[in-house]
Amino acid sequence: MMMPPMQPVLEDERLLLRPLAAADFAPLFAVARDPEIWALHPAHDRWREPVFRAFFDEGLASNGALAVIDRASGTIIGSSRYDIRVCRPGEVEVGWTFLARAHWGGGVNRRLKRLMLAHAFEAGFDTVIFLVGDGNLRSCRALEKVGAVLTDRRQRWEMAGVMVDHRIYAIGAADFLAGPLMAGASPAD
Secondary structure (H helix, E strand, C coil), rough: CCCCCCCEEEECCEEEEEEECCCHHHHHHHHCCCHHHHHCCCCCCCCCHHHHHHHHHHHHHHHHHHHECCCCCCCCEEEEEEEEECCCCCEEEEEEEEECHHHCCCCHHHCCCCHHHHHHHHHHCCCEEEEEECCCCCHHHHHHHHCCHHHCEEEEEECCCCCEEEEEEEHHHHHHCCCCCCCCCCCCC
């Protein structure tokens, strides 16, 4: 199943999201080569260049990968992606996200998710899903903070050479609009 191109340019006061380009490999790998980013992730070796290269190339081919840029510095601080490979009709996945550790805990993930979810719902999707590898508690907590709810659905992916079970979280359009990503949304967020 092919996803129609879904690489918008999205922005707020602090972030610019734009389509990932081949020229982004070096600056994005400079972020990704930090092993601590991947410590709780099932693809714990994604900091290695050949592993990251495969991830990056898959992102380019997906027609849904976005570079995340800090507007103040103009530097790439991570990436994220829209995907439909494991989605039901009316759904889109937001995931494959990573950010430089310097941008953890400061509202960047919240802003990123707000931009991407708003766009997904404006594009006509009913539900956004998120896949999280079992044991990736950091991502589980982050999704719960933005209002995503754990479903009873599961998915298996090969990561770091082994099959890994993934939990599926979801959020619908109405829950997004009434949830924590929109509550009190302000430029200082």
